[in-house]
Structures are given as C-alpha cells and as structure tokens.
Amino acid sequence: MTLLEVEGLRVKIRTEGGEVTIVDGVDYAVEPGQVFGVAGESGSGKTISVLALLRLLPRGATTSGRALYGGRDLLRLSGRALRRVRGRELAMVFQDPLTSLHPMMTIGRQLSEHVRIHEGLSRRAALARASELLAEVRIPDPKRALEAFPHQFSGGMRQRVAIAGALATRPKLLIADEPTTALDVTVQAGILRLLDRLRRESGLSVILITHDLGVMSSIADHVSVFYAGRIVESGPPPELLSAPRHPYTRALLDALPHPEAEGRGELQAIRGLPPSPRNRPPGCAFHPRCAYATEASLEQVPLLRPVGERRLLACHVDPFAPGP
Amino acid sequence: MLPGRSRTRPPRVFLRFLARRFVALVFLGLGITLVAFLLTNLVPGDPAAANLGQRAIEDPAAVASFRERYGLDKSLPEQYGIYVWRLAHADLGESQQARLPVTQELGTFIPATAELALLSILIAVVVGVGLGILAAIRQNRLTDHLLRVLSLTGVSMPTFWLALVALYVFFFRLAWLPGTGRLDPQFSEPRHRTGFFTIDALLQGEWATAADAARHLVLPAVVLALYNIGLLTRYTRTAVLEVVNHDYIRAARAKGIPERRVVLRHVLRAALPAVITVIGLAFANVMTGAVLVENIFAWPGIGQYAYRSATTLDLPAIMGVSLFVAVVYIVVNFIVDVLYGVIDPRIRVA
Known part of the structure; x- marks a missing residue:
C-alpha cells in the first residue's frame, strides 16, 4: 500500500513582486520502505515541495493539490491533528x-x-x-x-x-533535505549507510532530496528529477542514470565529474541558468537551454507520461528514446 | 567525537568562565577608582582656598596644616593609595552638607531607589518582552503596527512629562493613587532591614504600612517603566524575528512541538541574550538616572541625593554618587555577562 500519495501539488508564495509559483503541479507516490529520491538544481522547488507536506512553509505561501497519507490529506490538516502527524509519523532532517x-x-x-x-x-x-x-x-x-x-x-x-x-x-516517513551536502565525502557515506540501514531494519520510508546524482544512485529506489517546479523525469536510478531520456537529466549527468574514467573529455556545463520562478519560460521550462527543443516545446507544457517500465518522462521530443 | 570531553563538562567550564569574568570585574573596579581619583585631582581649584577663610589663606602655617590634615601634602600616588585604602574600608568621607559619612547617606538613599528600580524593571520586562514577542509573531499585521506606534510613543515621550501627567491624572484628578513620597504621613517608617519599605513592613507584620508603601511605588515605577517598555518591545521583536527563521526553530515545529512551546522555549531562549543586554542597561539606567522622576515624586532616592549634592557642590557626596553609578554599571555588566554564559553554552568556552 502506498504510504504517501502527492497529487497536483502547487505552492505559490506571495512576494513583493506579486505571487510566484514555486512548485507547479507535482505528482508522486512513496512506498513503504522505499527511498524516494528528489533531484534537481537549487531553486527547482525540491525543498519547498517537501516543506509543504509538513506545513512548514513561510508565511504568505499557499498550497493546493493533495497529499494523502493514511487516508488523510496532509495539506488540509490543522492544529492538533497536524502536530500529531508532524514529528510522530513524518519527520524531517535539514x-x-x-x-x-x-x-x-x-x-x-x-x-x-x-x-x-x-x-x-x-x-x-x-x-x-x-x-x-x-x-x-x-x-x-x-x-x-x-x-x-x-x-x-x-x-x-x-x-x-x-x-x-x-x-x-x-516515524514512518523521514524527509531528508540534502542531509549530506554540508558534510565531507567520507562522512556523507556514513550518513547514507545509516539511512540505508534504518530503512532495511525498520521499514522506514525516506524522501531524500539531493542535487547529487551520485548519492542518488547509491541509495534511492526511485528518483524524480525536478526542474523549475515540475518533475521532468522519474524512474529507478540504475535505468534512469544509465539511460536518461530527458535532455535535462542527460545534461545533469554530463556535468558530473568522473574521476575514475581517465581522460574522458571535459565536463559539460549546462549552458544558461535555471529560470527564476518569477519568469519561467512558457512551454517546457527547459527549452531555452535545450538543444533539442522544437516548436511544441515552446508552446505546450509537456506532460509527464509513462515511457517503459516504471519510468515517466515529460518531453515532447524524447530525443534519447531507444531505437526501434 | 566529543573533543576533550573531560575538560568540557559543564560545571567546571562554567566555574572557569565565572572566575575569568570576576577577575575582569576586579580590574575594572580598580580602573574606575583610578579614573575617579584622577578626575577629581584634575579639577582646577585649590581645596585649601575653597575651604579656608580669607585670613587663613594668608597664613602659610594654616595652609600647611590644612594640607597635612587632608593628606594633600603627600604625593599623588600616595594619595591614591590612601583613597583606595579607605575605600576598601567603606570610608567615602563625610558629606559637607549633613556632616554625615557619605556611606551612611548612600545607605539610606540607595534602597529607596533600588526598590523603585526593581519594581519598575520588573514591570518593563514582563510587559515589554511580552509585547515584543506578540509583535514578532504578528509581524506586519495590525497588532504589530499598533505596537510599533505604542513603543515608539513610549520611547519618545519625555519621562518627566509623563510623570507630571500621571501625577495630575491618577493622583490629582482621579485620586486613585498617592502622589509623592514613600509613605503617607500617618504611617511610620518600618524598622530598616532591607531598606525596602514594602519588604520591611511585611517582615514586621505591618500589613497596612506595606500596602501603603506599595501604593506609593505604583506611579513612579510605571512612569519609569514606560520608556523601557517601549525599548524592550522593539528589541525583543527584532531579536525574536532574527531567530524565528532559523532551521532549528523549523526543526522544532517539524517535531510537532506545540507552537506556544516553540515560541516560549526555543525562540525566546535563542533571542534572550540580545534582550538581556538591553534589560541590563535599562536597569542600570533606572538605578542611576531617575533624577527627574524622583524629584517629581519626592522620592528620597539616589537621584534626589545626586541633585542636592550637585547643586551644593558637596564633593565627597558627588564622588560617592559617581562611584555608586560606576559600581552599578560594573555589577550589572558582570551579571549580564554571567547570564550570557548561563544561557549560551558556547560563550563559556570562548
């Protein structure tokens, strides 16, 4: 049975320059005992999307959508019921x-x-x-x-x-927001082993937020890649990381250093900057930085659709689809 | 790993921290006496000329005997030594006005001021910190805006004017509270133990006297508190707002700790050092700076004593008051420092 089911999660934050959509319609499900990875650059809405689950957003933020946990919608809980879920069933590490x-x-x-x-x-x-x-x-x-x-x-x-x-x-679900980012690599490994052990021994589910795809591959059961407040691709890490389908995921992987592979070309930085939530491009938010963008990418927001087993992709072009 | 665990166990660290602060206190105290001493010696004017009559001035023998009597023939370092020696024996000389030892006079005026100041600072802390927290958790809403206006008003009103208005309204017009002094004439002063009339009367079992003393305290204490209420509201608000967005507060909320507890335990604790600094200064201020209020309410405290000594150029008394002021600030600073250490463990080691 699914532990947590998030549907159409949207978070808007009122700022001095008007209302800004930070998370723009996100769906995912976390299974018991699963490590659910959330990847993406800073500013992609990863952290805000999980803070919304625990209702820890700053003042002036509005949330819509649903987050079903044990038959209750976390986004509608208040007062005592909220406090009972917080820290008792859902916990967070910063x-x-x-x-x-x-x-x-x-x-x-x-x-x-x-x-x-x-x-x-x-x-x-x-x-x-x-x-x-x-x-x-x-x-x-x-x-x-x-x-x-x-x-x-x-x-x-x-x-x-x-x-x-x-x-x-x-708790049944631990939300870990970049738990290893501030730590040394050796210490990182220790923390990851710890999370992995806890998951195996006590059936703990973990939402693991990280921008580090290496961390993902070592522990996550499922990865969702965030870009500009949306999920652009998701799937099990071995397939997703070895054969990414979305140009953004591929670009992220190309930007990773591979110290073990000697002399294998230079790092490919992703050109351009991630868009600010204030002025996201229409259509696919990645299109200004994407070499494969088409007319459709400019006009329509691509929907997340299944491509192969347990894999989802939001791209009109799908340039890396496996050949026929 | 705990670095050097055996060394960093709280009690010993704390004792060492206390000892360091105390040594600093002693040196500061000595420094103050030196400055006070040098300043009085730098004042132009010859004590002999000021105190001896016209004829005696012209008699070298009389001048010499005067100088000898007051130790003025000795070298400056020697004089300082004598001054400190006498100070160490609680000898501040004799006031020229009342011909009483200055220590004895301070002993009657200080408790009056202290009673007033303590009550006043208590009011200011309870109300000011409370309103500051309220303003912070209602940030940018109506309550916050109202409190901003109120606290600014409190800080900008001249205290002597507030004192006059309070006296006019609550004593003269409404007659709810007594106007001046520490007791109505029909009551006799309770036997001095602490010098706080309310406490002394309670210790004697004189309930009516205690109640009357308390009623006399209300107006001056509240008037003195108003400025500090404004000040503390502003500072507490700022300090709380600086803390509320920290991850550890978010973490406390994420753990399902009730909001009231998050604010009162987690937020306030972290905001406290900044607030305590202001409380310390505010207290030192009301202990030493209530000259106008004490005069308006005919409160026989240190402010009145200072005023009287200054207007009559009573030098030993003035030096006594100055020393008292310095001591208050030093002691308050010491207490604030120690409280930092109590609240924030990181300071103990630093």
Whole structure:
C-alpha cells in the first residue's frame, strides 16, 4: 500500500513582486520502505515541495493539490491533528546540521522533548530512549552526549544527532533535505549507510532530496528529477542514470565529474541558468537551454507520461528514446 | 567525537568562565577608582582656598596644616593609595552638607531607589518582552503596527512629562493613587532591614504600612517603566524575528512541538541574550538616572541625593554618587555577562 500519495501539488508564495509559483503541479507516490529520491538544481522547488507536506512553509505561501497519507490529506490538516502527524509519523532532517540543532539546548533535551510530548513519557524514560537512539546512529558514549551541546560535536556527528532526533518517535516517513551536502565525502557515506540501514531494519520510508546524482544512485529506489517546479523525469536510478531520456537529466549527468574514467573529455556545463520562478519560460521550462527543443516545446507544457517500465518522462521530443 | 570531553563538562567550564569574568570585574573596579581619583585631582581649584577663610589663606602655617590634615601634602600616588585604602574600608568621607559619612547617606538613599528600580524593571520586562514577542509573531499585521506606534510613543515621550501627567491624572484628578513620597504621613517608617519599605513592613507584620508603601511605588515605577517598555518591545521583536527563521526553530515545529512551546522555549531562549543586554542597561539606567522622576515624586532616592549634592557642590557626596553609578554599571555588566554564559553554552568556552 502506498504510504504517501502527492497529487497536483502547487505552492505559490506571495512576494513583493506579486505571487510566484514555486512548485507547479507535482505528482508522486512513496512506498513503504522505499527511498524516494528528489533531484534537481537549487531553486527547482525540491525543498519547498517537501516543506509543504509538513506545513512548514513561510508565511504568505499557499498550497493546493493533495497529499494523502493514511487516508488523510496532509495539506488540509490543522492544529492538533497536524502536530500529531508532524514529528510522530513524518519527520524531517535539514540540510545543515550546524543550524538545525538548537545551539543553546543540550542534545538530551532536544532528543527527548518531543518524545515526551508525543508519547507522554517521563523525563527519565525519554532520556533513556534518546540515549538508545544515539547508540543506534553510532554516537560514541551516548550517555555523556546527552549532556553535551551541539557545538561540541563535528558536523557529521551533528547530522547523526539530528537524524536520531527525527527518528525518536519511530516515524514512518523521514524527509531528508540534502542531509549530506554540508558534510565531507567520507562522512556523507556514513550518513547514507545509516539511512540505508534504518530503512532495511525498520521499514522506514525516506524522501531524500539531493542535487547529487551520485548519492542518488547509491541509495534511492526511485528518483524524480525536478526542474523549475515540475518533475521532468522519474524512474529507478540504475535505468534512469544509465539511460536518461530527458535532455535535462542527460545534461545533469554530463556535468558530473568522473574521476575514475581517465581522460574522458571535459565536463559539460549546462549552458544558461535555471529560470527564476518569477519568469519561467512558457512551454517546457527547459527549452531555452535545450538543444533539442522544437516548436511544441515552446508552446505546450509537456506532460509527464509513462515511457517503459516504471519510468515517466515529460518531453515532447524524447530525443534519447531507444531505437526501434 | 566529543573533543576533550573531560575538560568540557559543564560545571567546571562554567566555574572557569565565572572566575575569568570576576577577575575582569576586579580590574575594572580598580580602573574606575583610578579614573575617579584622577578626575577629581584634575579639577582646577585649590581645596585649601575653597575651604579656608580669607585670613587663613594668608597664613602659610594654616595652609600647611590644612594640607597635612587632608593628606594633600603627600604625593599623588600616595594619595591614591590612601583613597583606595579607605575605600576598601567603606570610608567615602563625610558629606559637607549633613556632616554625615557619605556611606551612611548612600545607605539610606540607595534602597529607596533600588526598590523603585526593581519594581519598575520588573514591570518593563514582563510587559515589554511580552509585547515584543506578540509583535514578532504578528509581524506586519495590525497588532504589530499598533505596537510599533505604542513603543515608539513610549520611547519618545519625555519621562518627566509623563510623570507630571500621571501625577495630575491618577493622583490629582482621579485620586486613585498617592502622589509623592514613600509613605503617607500617618504611617511610620518600618524598622530598616532591607531598606525596602514594602519588604520591611511585611517582615514586621505591618500589613497596612506595606500596602501603603506599595501604593506609593505604583506611579513612579510605571512612569519609569514606560520608556523601557517601549525599548524592550522593539528589541525583543527584532531579536525574536532574527531567530524565528532559523532551521532549528523549523526543526522544532517539524517535531510537532506545540507552537506556544516553540515560541516560549526555543525562540525566546535563542533571542534572550540580545534582550538581556538591553534589560541590563535599562536597569542600570533606572538605578542611576531617575533624577527627574524622583524629584517629581519626592522620592528620597539616589537621584534626589545626586541633585542636592550637585547643586551644593558637596564633593565627597558627588564622588560617592559617581562611584555608586560606576559600581552599578560594573555589577550589572558582570551579571549580564554571567547570564550570557548561563544561557549560551558556547560563550563559556570562548
């Protein structure tokens, strides 16, 4: 059974220059125990689209569409029902572990506070749980760590602490927004292994946002590529990354360095800049940067349609379709 | 990994932090006495000429004996040494007006001011911080705009004018509250223990006296608080707004922590250092700068004492008041520094 089903999600934000559409009609489904990857450049609406699920958008943002979770529409929850879902069933880990932990509260306090609120545990029981969680994410000497403050930990350790905090109430879905971007490569691998282990051991589903396709290929079960507030292509990473169909996905992959492949040409930067949400091009938003654009690309927004098994594509041209 | 865990355990770090601050405090105190001493010595004018009569001035023996008596024949460093020595023994000399030890006079005036200042700052903190939070969470809505007008008004009204208006309305017109002084004439002062009439009367079990003392406090305390309410509303609003968009606040919300708790625990805690700085300065200010308000309400506090000493050129008293002002600022700064350390663990190590 599908855990989360997002349909036609749109987010508009009121700014001084008028209303701006950040997320422009996004559909996807997350299955239990699945790592659902969301890829795309900064500004493509990845983060906003998940903040909308937890209703953490800045003031002045309006959301439309549906996000069905356990028969309820997350976008319509309010007050108590919302608080019960937040942090209990859906949890979130933020990009920068340096800023996502309260600098003036002990780790123990930060890990136990919402456990006490959600589950009515005593302080002692909640701290015991927190200490177990820290052990689970492999923090050495968890008892002592409870009394420490975030600044006493390294970045990687802090991200582990943040993940422990997010998992404290045994949520079913973890939203991880670029959880490894601010970390060293070696530390990144550790965090990814941790997420992978948690998924296997406890059936946790993860929405993993990243602009790093390498990270995607190592852990995600399904990847959606965002461009200018829409999904342009999605599918399982092995196929999607080895045989991308959308010109944007292909361009993203060409822009990746391949240190292992020696002397294999230069990196191909994508020409042009991603459009600002304020003035998105009509038709396919990628057309000004696309070598394959046609008349249709300029005029009509391409719809996401199935192409092959578990793969979706939004392109009029489909220049990389496998030959007949 | 916890770097140097055994070293960074909170209590010891905190004690070392306290010790460092305290050493700084001592040096600052010494510095203040030096400045105060040098300034008084730089003032043009000869104490002998100012104090001896016309005839005695012309008698070298009289001048010499005067100088000897007051230690003016000694070198400057020696004089400073004596000054500090006496200071260390709580000897500030004798006021020329009342011929009483300055310490004794300060001892009667300071508690009156302190009682007023403490109540006033309490009012200002509760109301000002509360309104500041309210303005921040209602940012750019009607409440916020109204509070902006109110706080600006509070900050821009001259306090002495507010004092007169308050006196006119609540004492003269409505007669809700007493006008001046610390007690109505039919009450006698409670036996001095703390010098706070409300507390002393309560300790004696004189309920009526305590109530009357409290009623006398209301008007001057509120008038003194108004400016600080405006100030604190503005500063708290800014501090809160700076914090609310941090990821850790978003993270707290994402964990399903109730909004009220997010604001009062998570946001306020992070905003507190900035607010405490302002509270400290505001408190030092009402402790030392309530000259006009004390005069209007005939409040026998340090402000009145300073005013009287200044108008009669009572030098020992003026020096005593100056020292008091300096000490208040130093102590308040010390307390603010320590509170930073209590609130923000990162400061303890820095």
